[in-house]
Amino acid sequence: MHQTQHVDTSVPAALQPLLEHHREQVQPALDRLATMPDWLSPQLTRALVGSDYLADQLQRHPDWLAALIDSGDLQQAYTDGCYAERLQARLAAVDDEQVLHRELRLFRQREMVRLIWRDLNRLADMRGTTAELSRLADACIDCTLEWLYRRACQRWGVPHSRPDANGQRHPQRMVVLGMGKLGAHELNLSSDIDLMFTFPANGETDGERKNLDNQDFFIRLGQKLIQALDNLTVDGFVFRVDMRLRPFGSAGPLACSFAAMESYYQDQGRDWERYAMIKARVVAGDHVAGDELLQQLRPFVYRKYIDFSAFESLRDMKTMINREVRRKGLEQNVKLGAGGIREVEFIAQAFQLIRGGRDRELQQRELLNILPQLPDKVGMPEAAVTELTEAYTLLRNVEHGIQAIADKQTQELPEDDQGRARLAFAQGFADWPALQAALEQARAAVSHHFADVIAPAEGEEMQDDDLRTEWLALWQGMMDDDNALDFLREQGYAEPVVALKALQDLKGLRTVQMLQKVALERLEAVLPPLLELAGQSDNPETTLERVLVLVQAVLRRSAYLVLLAENPAALKQLVRLCSASSWFAEQLAKQPVLLDELIDPRTLYTPPNQDELRTELRQQLLRIPEDDIEQLMETLRYFKHAHMLRVAASDITGVLPLMRVSDYLTWLAETVLEAVLEIAWRDLTEKHGTPQKTPGVPCDPDFIIVGYGKVGGIELSYGSDLDLVFLHDADANLETDGGRPIANAVFFNRLGQRIIHILNTFTPSGILYEVDMRLRPSGNSGLLVSSLNAFRDYQHKDAWTWEHQALVRARVVAGSPALAERFRAVRQEILARPRDENELKAQVVEMRTKMREHLGSKPVEDAPAVFNLKQDRGGIVDIEFMVQYLVLRHAQERPGMMRWTDNIRILASIEHEGLLASDEVELLREAYKGYRAAGHRQTLQNRSSVLDEAAMREYREDVSAIWQRLLEPGTAD
Incomplete structure (x- = not known):
């Protein structure tokens, strides 16, 4: 018979009687053991101290211990x-x-x-x-x-x-x-x-x-x-x-x-x-x-849309739980009390409810699979996730320790000394104060992060309460006009009459007056901080008018108001960006769903590169059935608008320089075009089969989209349309191989139409891009889609010089890599044709003169003179024409001139080849960048590309002087 060990020095003295009692209970089970493994005694001690239930079961079933040891079940x-x-x-x-x-x-x-x-x-x-x-x-x-x-x-x-x-x-x-x-x-x-x-x-x-x-x-x-x-x-x-x-x-x-x-x-x-x-x-x-x-x-x-009302619902649930905690005195409950297990669950599930419909990776059940995703998905700091994970693990372990004692469903921390001592021992702590300190630290961390996500911290709420009350009194008409104007002036509004009228106009809307109680409460939650932030901006009244247009747009979809109320950082970004750009405010008012992009500054101000764009769009499209064209079109539009918004935010705040802005906008267009081509190709081939390149050899896809102008030159801006040409490389005398075959030429024409339809169609989310096809062979009177051979023939025999100029900025932006290579060869063949210098100059100058006459600014009586950034003398198009002239004039003997399609790198080639002096190239480069930056700023303020006549006069004069020397040396300016 094995003798009971009366004293275990690893166990606190206060727990020795408990251990002795439980050892007596399980002695019959110990007596049945053939041998005593070395590991048994310390493990049995911890188990007996930690669980009355375990001791009771081994007393009732003394054979179980030997069976568990012999089977190895305890150790595996x-x-x-x-x-x-x-x-x-x-x-x-x-x-x-x-x-x-x-x-x-x-x-x-x-x-x-x-x-x-x-x-x-x-x-x-x-x-x-x-x-x-x-x-x-x-x-x-x-x-x-x-x-x-x-x-x-x-x-x-x-x-x-x-x-x-x-x-x-x-x-x-x-x-x-x-x-x-x-x-x-x-x-x-x-x-x-x-x-x-x-x-x-x-x-x-x-x-x-x-x-x-x-x-x-x-x-x-x-x-x-x-x-x-x-x-x-x-x-x-x-x-x-x-x-x-x-x-x-x-x-x-x-x-x-x-x-x-x-x-x-x-x-x-x-x-x-x-x-x-x-x-x-x-x-x-x-x-x-x-x-x-x-x-x-x-x-x-999981809602298809971003569902920010989840914050309010979860807060309401937490409020009910808090009432129950107070009513029943459950403050020491590790599940329901402040900073308990339930709050960690709420944090994870808030983001699951909000974003799970748009991100399937969040559609998981286990909390510890969700928390690690939050830094990437919502920008939660890694340190916060680490704290929550460690706190949750400790709380769950303590919960298990509490329940192991008597197999009772409770999460209440013990109040008696023995209960506290045995729980601390079972959890591996030196004593109760050590465990209590760890629990307090963990629960404080959970409460802090819970307040950040679900609710404002109580101290902040009290501190801002008085100011919030005054803003609501102003909104609700409880202030007379004099007091209202004084208050607005104190809050930073230089023209308080304008601000007060904007608020009163909003309040007078029938939409506002008909709001249900919940929606009105949401509006009144977001107005005080919004009005305060607008007052702190550089242009308070303008900013207020812009953000109130957005507020008006979302009144019937008040979940967006919840988003702003629950995300002070997002609201701050909104006001900041709307203050800087009327275009930005207008885009958000048209597409309130884009408000989600404001939440995470890390992604808002870090647009992805082209590979990341492709991966992200591919993942979004994979979630949609291939035959649901309408939903595919909506997804493409959201993707484009969201990323354009990110680029604009980075542009407005100076995070991205001009050239990078255009790069991102061009990459975005290319990514969308690739996806549109894939969707259109898949849709048509499912109906008609694949067109045949040669008998028995299907096209794959032997179709390219050629970008001209700004997209070809990697110089897109926010409102740019896409100058495109569609080319294929299939035998026109063959047909598709499907059950409903059609001629190859018909197939590719329909493919072009389908691409334009997906890009141009106006849906609830607007359009993707305006498309201009006038640069195709024979312009609007020509075929929508041409073969590469027909394109080559046209360029050799019928194209005007201005069409060859346009080809300088042409490149393949989507489609077959093999056909793209053949297109590049044709492009170089055309650009490198021998040309008479005087004839080329005359044709370039003649076209530029016509453009200035038709598109440049015209003097208006009693109106100040203006400067059209693009079309007036010394402007953007003058620089582009000089670059194109030099490429067409010298490409035959200097093939390096044909490598690039963007003006900045072509200018570098011009400098390298010695065709212009370095100081002239530098001047043209800086003028071109300056003009484009000014154009970006005008677009972001929803203004045209027409400036005051005095603007950029030095650039204009210098560019005009180089034009004069290069293209019109015998004429006066």
């Missing part, structure tokens, strides 16, 4: 399916319901001894413990359901669906959904399990004596399942079962059909039910049908 984690296999073997010979109940309880108790032992001795980490507990619950539910289903079918018949169109009836099985911690594989040591029962379709059983309606059958089956798991018998219970999360709660039927589930969530589902459904998982029954149901319910949980 179970693999997936292990619980189910062991329980199925245990139930294989069971044919009585009472015996079923006993076997389930004994199985669960034996496994709980093992799990508590491993948890207290840290043989399993927190995630390992919760995952195994969840798998144990899954096995108990599924094996029990299977056993009960067979018995129910023997008694009442097999449930079948109603006959389908072919007269077939299909057998039905129940689906059990696990909610909450069970659904997320996060079950704790003494958790209840939240379940829902459902089944695919209505119908009836095929019983011999009496048929039951399917719902009646599955309600009875569900009742049997609950009894088997939940009933407290002499052997205890398996799991406490909570069914209150089902549709209509306790008042709803215990089981309902898929159709009833879908109808309920579509028509009556509430915000807290969205929150609950995040973690829903099929845990038993018909897994295939259950997964289909969850897929059908996904739009209820």
Whole structure:
């Protein structure tokens, strides 16, 4: 017989009597051991100090300890399916319901001894413990359901669906959904399990004596399942079962059909039910049908749009929990109290609800899979995620320590000295003060981050309360006009009359007067900080008018107001950028969904490179069915508008220089064009098959989009249209290889039309790009799509000099790489043709003169003179024409001149070849950049490219002088 060790020096003196008592309880179990492994004594000590339940179970079942040691189960984690296999073997010979109940309880108790032992001795980490507990619950539910289903079918018949169109009836099985911690594989040591029962379709059983309606059958089956798991018998219970999360709660039927589930969530589902459904998982029954149901319910949980109302809903839920905490005195509850487990869950699930519809990676159930994504997805600092993860792990471990004591569902920290001492020991802390300090630090960190995400910090709220009250009094008309004007003046408004009128005009709108209570509350939450920030800007009244246009645009979609109220940083960015750019404000008013882009300054001011753009767009398009052209078009538009907004933000704030702005805008256009070509190609080939390059050889795709002008020259601005030419390389006498073949020429013409349709069509999100096709062979009278050979022939025989000038800035922006190479060869062939210098000069000057006459500024009587950045003498087009002239004049003997399509790098080639002096090239380069920067600024203020006549006079004079010397040496300026 093994002797009890009376004193364990590793255990505090206060816990020695407890340890002695538990050792006496388990002595019969120790006596059955053939040998005592070295690791047993310290592990047993920690287990006995930490758990009365474990000691009680080993006293009741003294054979279990030896069995657990001999099998190695104490020292190893179970693999997936292990619980189910062991329980199925245990139930294989069971044919009585009472015996079923006993076997389930004994199985669960034996496994709980093992799990508590491993948890207290840290043989399993927190995630390992919760995952195994969840798998144990899954096995108990599924094996029990299977056993009960067979018995129910023997008694009442097999449930079948109603006959389908072919007269077939299909057998039905129940689906059990696990909610909450069970659904997320996060079950704790003494958790209840939240379940829902459902089944695919209505119908009836095929019983011999009496048929039951399917719902009646599955309600009875569900009742049997609950009894088997939940009933407290002499052997205890398996799991406490909570069914209150089902549709209509306790008042709803215990089981309902898929159709009833879908109808309920579509028509009556509430915000807290969205929150609950995040973690829903099929845990038993018909897994295939259950997964289909969850897929059908996904739009209820995850909105397609960015859903910022989730913040308000979660705050409301937290407020209710806080009331309950105060009412019941639960401040020491590690789950519900301030800084507890629930707040960490709310932080993660807030972002899941808000963004999960747009980002499938956030559609996961387990909290510790979500937290690591938050730095990348929403810009949460890595340090914050680390603090939350560590705090959550500590809190869950402490929760397990509390529940291990007596297998009770509680999260209350102990108040007695012995309880505190044993919890500290079980958690590996020197004493209670050490554990308490760690808990306080963890909970303070959680509370801080929870306040940042879900609610303003209480101190800040109180500090700003008085100012907020005054802003609301102003808005609600509780101030007389004199006091209102004085207050606005104090808040930075130089023209308070203008600001007050703007506010009064907004308040007088019928839309505002008809707002429902919730929407009005949201408006009044965002107005005070918005008005304060506008008053602090350089142009308060202008800024206020711009942001109020946006407010007016979102009044009927007040979730956007919640976004701004809940994200002070986003509101600050909004006011800052609208103050700097009327174009920016206008874009947001047209597309309020883009407000989401303001939340993360890290992405707002860091536009992605071209490869990242392609990857991001590809990922967004992959989420949409290929045949849903309308949704594909909307996604393309959102993508383009969002990234254009990012570039503008970086431009406005000076983060990006001019050349990089144009690079990004050009990359964005190219990325969109590549996707549009792919969509259009796929759509047409599905209908007609693939066009044939030569007999039996399909095109792949042997089609290119050539960009001219600004897109060709990598110089796009915000409002630029796209000058495009479409070319193919297929035999016009062949046709496509599909079931509905059409001639190659017809196919490519339709492809061009489809591309223009996707780009030009006005949808609720606007258009992608305006497209100009006038540079194609023969202009508007020519074919929409030409073959490369026809294009080459046209350029050699019929093209005007100005068309060859345009070719200087032409490059392939999407399509077949092989055909792109052939196009580049044709381009160089045309540009390098020998030309008579005098004739070329005359033609270039003649075209430039016509353009100035038609497009340049005209003097207006009694109006100040102006300067058109592009078209007036000495402007942008003069520089472009000089560059194009030099390329056409010298490309034959200097092929390096044809390499680039953008003016800045062509100017570098001109300098390298010695065609202009370095100081002249530098002047043209700086003038060109200066003009384009001014054009960008004008666009961002929604102004034309016409400036005051005195603007940039020195640049204009110098550019004109070089023009004169290079192209018109014999004429006076």
